[in-house]
Amino acid sequence: MSAKQNQKLAERSxxxxxxxxxxxxxxxxxxxxxxxxxxxxxxxxxxxxxxxxMLAVVIFGTLCGIYAPSLQSNAVDMIAGEKSGVLIHxxxxxxxxxxxxxxxxxxxxxxxxxxxxxxxKRMREELFGKIMELPVCYLDAHSHGDVMSRMTNDxxxxxxxxxxxxxxxxxxxxxxxxxxxxxxxxxxxLALLSLATVFLTLAATKILSEKVxxxxxxxxxxxxxxxxxxxxxxSGYPTVxxxxxxxxxxxxxxxxxxxxxxxxIKTDIFSGVMGPxxxxxxxxxxxxxxxFGGYFSVKGLISVGVISxxxxxxxxxxxxxxxxxxxxxxxxxxxxxxxxxxxxLDEEGEDRSGELLAETKQAAVTFKNVRFSYAAGIPVIRNxxxxxxxxxxxxxxxxxxxxxxxIVNLLLRFYETExxxxxxxxxxxxxxxxxxxxxxxxxxxxxxxxxxxxxRSNLKYGNDAATDGQIRAAAEMSQCRELIxxxxxxxxxxxxxxxxxxxxxxRQLLAIARxxxxxxxxxxxxxATSNVDTRTEQAIQDAMxxxxxxxxxxxxxxxxxxIRDSDLIVVMDQGEIAESGSHESLLAKKGKYYELYMTQYAxxxx
Ligand SMILES: Nc1ncnc2c1ncn2[C@@H]1O[C@H](COP(=O)(O)OP(=O)(O)OP(=O)(O)O)[C@@H](O)[C@H]1O
Numbered sequence: 001m002s003a004k005q006n007q008k009l010a011e012r013s014x015x016x017x018x019x020x021x022x023x024x025x026x027x028x029x030x031x032x033x034x035x036x037x038x039x040x041x042x043x044x045x046x047x048x049x050x051x052x053x054m055l056a057v058v059i060f061g062t063l064c065g066i067y068a069p070s071l072q073s074n075a076v077d078m079i080a081g082e083k084s085g086v087l088i089h090x091x092x093x094x095x096x097x098x099x100x101x102x103x104x105x106x107x108x109x110x111x112x113x114x115x116x117x118x119x120x121k122r123m124r125e126e127l128f129g130k131i132m133e134l135p136v137c138y139l140d141a142h143s144h145g146d147v148m149s150r151m152t153n154d155x156x157x158x159x160x161x162x163x164x165x166x167x168x169x170x171x172x173x174x175x176x177x178x179x180x181x182x183x184x185x186x187x188x189x190l191a192l193l194s195l196a197t198v199f200l201t202l203a204a205t206k207i208l209s210e211k212v213x214x215x216x217x218x219x220x221x222x223x224x225x226x227x228x229x230x231x232x233x234x235s236g237y238p239t240v241x242x243x244x245x246x247x248x249x250x251x252x253x254x255x256x257x258x259x260x261x262x263x264x265i266k267t268d269i270f271s272g273v274m275g276p277x278x279x280x281x282x283x284x285x286x287x288x289x290x291x292f293g294g295y296f297s298v299k300g301l302i303s304v305g306v307i308s309x310x311x312x313x314x315x316x317x318x319x320x321x322x323x324x325x326x327x328x329x330x331x332x333x334x335x336x337x338x339x340x341x342x343x344x345l346d347e348e349g350e351d352r353s354g355e356l357l358a359e360t361k362q363a364a365v366t367f368k369n370v371r372f373s374y375a376a377g378i379p380v381i382r383n384x385x386x387x388x389x390x391x392x393x394x395x396x397x398x399x400x401x402x403x404x405x406x407i408v409n410l411l412l413r414f415y416e417t418e419x420x421x422x423x424x425x426x427x428x429x430x431x432x433x434x435x436x437x438x439x440x441x442x443x444x445x446x447x448x449x450x451x452x453x454x455x456r457s458n459l460k461y462g463n464d465a466a467t468d469g470q471i472r473a474a475a476e477m478s479q480c481r482e483l484i485x486x487x488x489x490x491x492x493x494x495x496x497x498x499x500x501x502x503x504x505x506x507r508q509l510l511a512i513a514r515x516x517x518x519x520x521x522x523x524x525x526x527x528a529t530s531n532v533d534t535r536t537e538q539a540i541q542d543a544m545x546x547x548x549x550x551x552x553x554x555x556x557x558x559x560x561x562x563i564r565d566s567d568l569i570v571v572m573d574q575g576e577i578a579e580s581g582s583h584e585s586l587l588a589k590k591g592k593y594y595e596l597y598m599t600q601y602a603x604x605x606x
Contacts, residue, residue, distance in 0.1 A: 036335050039342060040158075043119045050118065054111035058167060061104025062174040066182060068097045069312040073186075077305035108167045116163035124155050127341055133349030136414040145228025150344055153223060154337030161334035165327040172320030179317045186310065187302050193292055194314050197285040201278055201321050205328060208274050213332035215267040220336055222260040229253055271329030282318030289314050354433035357440050362390045362425055363521035363552040365411065370420035372410055372575075380406050381575045384420070391550050393565070395557040397596060398572030404556045406575075408524050411554070413437060424522070442520035444544075446527065448507040450499030455484055456491040458499075458510060462518025474516035478543040480509040505536030512543040523553040527562055569593065 044051045071094040077083035078090065131139075131147065139147070183191035233240055233249055240249055293307040302310075370384040381403050388394045396404045409415045411422060413434050422429050429437055442462055450458050459474060460466045466474075471491065475481040483506055487493040499507045515523065525544060541561065548555070557563045564583050571579040571586070571593045578592040586593035 032339075033335055036338050036342065040119075040162075040335075040338055043122060044115065046122065047115055047118050050111055050115045054108060054115060054167065055170065057104045057107040057111065058170045059174060061101050061108060062171045062178060064097045064101035064104065065171075065175060065316065066178040068094060068101065069309040069316070070182065071097065072312060073303075073305035073309035075305070076308045077303050080304050082303045082305065108171070112167045113163050116159050116166070119162060120155055120159035123158065123341060124151070127151055127155065127344060130345050130347065130349065133352075134344075134347060135350045136409075138347060143224070143228035143232075145226075145231040146224040147344070148231065149220075149224035149227045150337075150340050153227075154220070154340050157220075157337040158334045158341070161327075161330045165330055165334075168320070168323045168327055169331075172324050175316060175320045179313050183310065183313050183317070186306050186313075187296060190289060190293055190296065190302070190310055193288055194285050194310075194317060197281055197288075197318075201281050201318075204277050204281065205274065205321075205324075208270050208277070209328045209332060211270040212267055212274075212329040213336070215263050215270065216329070216333040217336045219260060219263040219267050220333070220340070222256060222263055224340075226253070226256050226260055229256060267329070267333075274329065278318070278321060282315070282321070285314055285318065286311070350434060352434055354436070355431055356436045357424060357429075357432050358427055360425060361521075363440065364388065364390045364425055365522060365552060365554070366423045366426075367407070368421050368423070370410065370422060371418045372406060372415065373418055374406075374415070379418070379575060381410070381417075383576060386570060386577065386580070388552055388554060388568075390552055392567040393548050393553045393555065394568045394570055395555050395563045395566035396570050396572060397557055397563060397593070398578070399596070402572040403575040404572055405526070407572075408443070408526070408554070408556065411522075411524065412441060412443070440520055441522040441524060442515040442518045443524045444508075444511045444515050444526065444547075448499070448504070448511040450495050450507055450510060452494070452496055454492050454494055455487065455510065458495060459491075459514050459517050461514055462520070466517045471513075471517055474513045477516050477546050478509055478513035479539040480506070480513050480543075483509065503536075505533065505540065508540050509536070509543060512540070512547055516547055521552060523548060523551050524555075525553060526556040527558045571596065 071090055074083060074085065075087060075090045075094065078085055078087045128151065131151070180191065180195060183194060229249075229252065233253075240246060289310055290307075293302065293310055296302050297304060297307055365388040367384050367386045370381055371379055372381040373379045384403075384407065386394070396407060398404055406415075410417055411429070413429060416430070424432075424437075424440070451461070456468075456471060459471050463470075468491075472481065475484055483502075484490055484493075487502075495501060499510070502510075525548070527544075541559070544562070545565070555562055555566065557566065563569055566583075568580060569583060569586055570577055571591075573592055579586055579589065581589070581593075587597060
């Protein structure tokens with residue numbers, strides 16, 4: 001899909017397309033944390049060994065953490081003379097348990113980093129694979145920056161959250177359960193007192209996390225929007241400058257950046273408040289334990305050692321609640337990111353099934369009563385019937401928006417016809433696998449897209465098996481041998497920035513050479529309207545004539561010379577064929593073509 005088409009879409013507000021966007025926006029708002037978490041867990045299931053290893057060290061480390069304070073209680077009681085035993089043994093045991101717990105903490109970190117990187121790698125690959133499978137209309141309807149944001153920011157978020165929060169979450173949950181149990185066993189009255197503060201903590205967490213979640217979603221959406229703007233502005237920078245749009249663009253950008261800052265501040269404030277709030281609650285519980293513990297000790301219900309253990313347990317109990325409360329905010333962000341990633345993964349990929357296009361040297365294309373609408377109820381192509389005989393050249397002309405590009409979109413099956421049929425040698429393309437169809441059709445669009453790779457790789461894009469000899473011959477035929485040889489490293493020169501380091505005319509010549517290498521049966525040319533110097537213009541014209549020679553070609557023609565040379569001229573008007581015939585016969589008719597000719601071509605030499 002050309003940048004022009006994408007831009008057109010960005011400018012339009014089409015009901016049918018909006019439905020897709022609305023559907024997308026709905027996924028943004030989706031509130032099914034459970035389902036998303038379940039889905040994230042399935043990724044961990046794919047890493048069973050690592051996940052099991054991590055769980056084992058988490059469990060063991062947590063048990064050590066729970067056991068150590070009870071040893072401390074014994075030691076204190078021994079010192080206070082309330083218990084008998086060898087103090088040094090207890091202290092050594094305590095030291096070993098603390099060391100073991102530290103080793104487990106270390107291993108836990110290593111396992112979780114490995115685990116998160118593996119999971120994220122899988123997600124990243126799946127997402128990229130899915131993007132490569134998506135139909136062209138998906139990317140037409142979504143901002144490229146938004147898709148990129150899912151691929152980078154959202155996945156990064158998931159990755160960092162998994163590696164940082166997951167171990168804390170596991171060990172925290174276990175610590176809470178284990179500590180609560182042991183506190184109950186020591187003194188249920190004191191334990192209940194400590195647990196009462198948990199409800200306070202949970203209520204505060206719920207209120208604050210709701211806010212964090214809301215604002216972090218907003219932040220991610222705005223970040224996607226901001227990325228989209230930057231991507232569009234960087235790629236369309238010459239247009240921005242040419243129209244003196246820098247100020248307006250900057251204002252728009254600043255407005256979005258402003259909203260993003262506000263959402264970011266709110267998210268960070270609410271997630272930042274969580275920690276101190278939890279600290280405060282846990283300190284209150286601390287004071288209460290000291291007071292009530294002292295009272296119970298005086299009453300002879302518990303020993304001094306138990307109070308000392310309780311103080312450690314209460315802290316231990318509060319710490320994971322604190323941590324979980326803090327990572328809850330991050331988790332919300334990661335879940336929102338995961339939802340956005342899953343939304344793309346759930347998009348339906350292109351149907352690639354179908355038969356092969358019959359192998360024959362011939363290629364006649366027929367359109368029979370084709371009708372098509374981008375948006376339901378607003379037909380863009382109506383009753384389109386046309387035969388392009390094998391080896392002939394048909395020029396599509398017509399006012400802007402008359403449907404010329406759409407015909408190309410339909411022939412390549414970027415979009416499917418609503419009714420009617422398109423056949424190649426009598427074989428309906430609906431039954432043909434898209435890969436087979438596209439292998440037989442090459443396109444040279446006016447907005448030439450080259451990729452950041454060597455000239456050779458770019459030329460081989462449509463035929464990976466092409467030999468150096470074939471590549472050189474194609475370069476020769478498309479008049480770009482000389483220009484390639486003049487490049488610093490010839491065919492091995494790296495094109496940077498999608499070909500930004502060579503001129504527009506040179507890019508067009510390379511695109512024609514690329515089509516030559518692909519050697520398709522059917523050729524689609526969207527003739528460039530842009531001005532290049534006369535010599536390059538002539539080279540492009542010659543190259544185009546050569547590549548069309550003897551090939552079934554459909555040209556969206558802008559130059560009179562191309563139109564005149566065509567076997568058939570088809571004049572399109574609002575999605576229908578208004579007239580067709582040769583240049584002379586159409587001029588003689590004094591109809592639409594005549595009008596077009598008089599307004600656009602008369603007086604111009606090309
Ligand atoms: N992807 C799209 N989604 C929705 N509407 C579209 C899309 N592409 C084109 N249209 C609409 O379909 C109609 C035909 O557009 P098309 O691009 O086929 O015209 P065109 O003849 O190629 O124009 P131009 O000469 O300007 O390239 C126009 O009204 C256009 O607004």
